[in-house]
Amino acid sequence: MSRPQAPRGTFDVLPEQAARRAVVEETATRILGDAGYGRIETPTFEATDLFARGVGEATDIVQKEMYSFDDGALTLRPEGTAPICRAYVEHGMHKLAQPVRLWYLGSYYRHEAPQAGRHRQFWQVGAEAIGSADPALDAEVVLLLADLLDALAVGGLRLRISSLGSPEARAAYRERLTAYLRDHESELSPEVVSRIDHNPLRAFDSAHEGTRRVMAGAPRLLDALDAEDADHFAEVRAILDAAGLPYEIDPTLVRGLDYYTRTVFEFTSEALGAQSGVGGGGRYDRLVELIGGPATPGVGWAAGVERILLAGGETPVSEPVVDLYVAPIDPARRAEAVVLATEARRAGLGAQVEAAGRSTKGVAKHADRIGARFLAVLGEEGDAAGRATLRDMEAGEQREVGRDEVIPCALRGELPA
Numbered sequence: 001m002s003r004p005q006a007p008r009g010t011f012d013v014l015p016e017q018a019a020r021r022a023v024v025e026e027t028a029t030r031i032l033g034d035a036g037y038g039r040i041e042t043p044t045f046e047a048t049d050l051f052a053r054g055v056g057e058a059t060d061i062v063q064k065e066m067y068s069f070d071d072g073a074l075t076l077r078p079e080g081t082a083p084i085c086r087a088y089v090e091h092g093m094h095k096l097a098q099p100v101r102l103w104y105l106g107s108y109y110r111h112e113a114p115q116a117g118r119h120r121q122f123w124q125v126g127a128e129a130i131g132s133a134d135p136a137l138d139a140e141v142v143l144l145l146a147d148l149l150d151a152l153a154v155g156g157l158r159l160r161i162s163s164l165g166s167p168e169a170r171a172a173y174r175e176r177l178t179a180y181l182r183d184h185e186s187e188l189s190p191e192v193v194s195r196i197d198h199n200p201l202r203a204f205d206s207a208h209e210g211t212r213r214v215m216a217g218a219p220r221l222l223d224a225l226d227a228e229d230a231d232h233f234a235e236v237r238a239i240l241d242a243a244g245l246p247y248e249i250d251p252t253l254v255r256g257l258d259y260y261t262r263t264v265f266e267f268t269s270e271a272l273g274a275q276s277g278v279g280g281g282g283r284y285d286r287l288v289e290l291i292g293g294p295a296t297p298g299v300g301w302a303a304g305v306e307r308i309l310l311a312g313g314e315t316p317v318s319e320p321v322v323d324l325y326v327a328p329i330d331p332a333r334r335a336e337a338v339v340l341a342t343e344a345r346r347a348g349l350g351a352q353v354e355a356a357g358r359s360t361k362g363v364a365k366h367a368d369r370i371g372a373r374f375l376a377v378l379g380e381e382g383d384a385a386g387r388a389t390l391r392d393m394e395a396g397e398q399r400e401v402g403r404d405e406v407i408p409c410a411l412r413g414e415l416p417a
């Protein structure tokens with residue numbers, strides 16, 4: 001019979017990894033909490049329609065990557081922004097003082113080809129600020145992500161930003177670009193020509209010599225922004241400059257979700273391979289309205305927890321402290337051992353009970369290996385009921401003590417005189 005395994009593209013989080021992930025969570029709780037972001041949790045699955053409308057019918061995510069099931073037309077969430085906007089509308093958060101600042105950490109699901117840093121179930125930490133179009137908020141979220149990645153020692157970072165303007169300006173630009181590409185069709189690669197109508201922007205990514213020459217003179221979306229959108233982008237950049245955060249303007253920055261308007265940004269890390277995106281986001285001023293709420297601007301980001309850890313420095317992880325290891329050598333004293341350890345924990349000590357049937361010698365070795373400060377052996381030969389042999393592992397000395405003396409000694413950190 002074949003042994004069951006975790007499905008392709010998924011992974012188990014073992015205790016030693018859980019400790020590093022907890023550091024990400026604690027750091028996010030501190031940095032985002034200090035900035036006034038409240039934690040939100042939404043369900044793991046949502047109506048399929050929320051993502052079709054919110055993320056966009058034409059995106060790879062909706063077309064190819066969603067785990068959807070027929071029962072009630074539900075989908076395992078591929079991302080967190082549309083669900084949070086859904087919650088914002090559902091709970092009438094527009095009636096609260098604006099903007100509403102929220103953060104989240106949870107698992108997301110995309111049917112992608114698994115590779116290093118790309119999974120089918122992965123975790124994101126994210127932040128969304130909903131209810132204000134102030135460019136200071138765009139800068140705020142970018143700076144918070146920069147601080148989070150810095151605190152987690154994510155190396156080799158590069159920040160790229162751009163502005164997509166309004167959907168109307170974008171549609172007009174697309175038409176101009178399509179016409180420009182048609183005018184230069186004979187100089188372009190056949191592949192680019194075949195995609196002119198479907199996705200003209202992809203021509204900017206081509207490595208084909210002739211195409212590159214043509215694209216160097218192509219109209220750019222950033223030059224085609226409305227005056228208001230251009231001002232907004234200038235203001236965001238000015239604030240990032242004032243904060244001293246380095247970035248590159250990348251007019252070809254594209255994100256895989258359709259809801260973006262105005263600012264978009266992405267952090268990549270050299271420490272990662274092909275999947276170099278650590279975190280990204282942008283403004284989504286039409287999204288809340290698109291899913292049935294009042295017209296409400298918003299901006300935010302999400303970062304992949306696994307990619308943060310892959311690209312992150314070694315975060316010191318503390319081992320559990322064992323102040324007291326209790327070993328009932330005589331099985332008749334098991335109950336006493338469990339009660340003693342329970343009482344020790346209630347007194348604030350880290351206490352564990354031996355449960356592998358080790359000998360007196362084996363128990364001492366194990367207590368040493370796990371760094372126990374004291375070892376209490378119950379039921380060693382000649383040991384009277386209600387008494388224990390208490391060993392100070394640091395000093396390498398031991399005394400026979402009354403059972404009631406064990407916890408006070410461990411609390412004091414010394415054997416009785």
Ligand code: HAM
Nearest residue numbers: 079081117118119122277278279281282300301302304
């Ligand atoms: P996204 O760029 O699709 O944006 O995902 C954000 C981050 O999630 C990526 O930068 C990457 O680190 C991680 N990620 C994505 N897919 C995978 C995968 N298959 N395996 C491992 N990690 C992955 C969003 O999801 C938007 N909701 C971000 C946003 C928030 N925009 C505005 N607010």
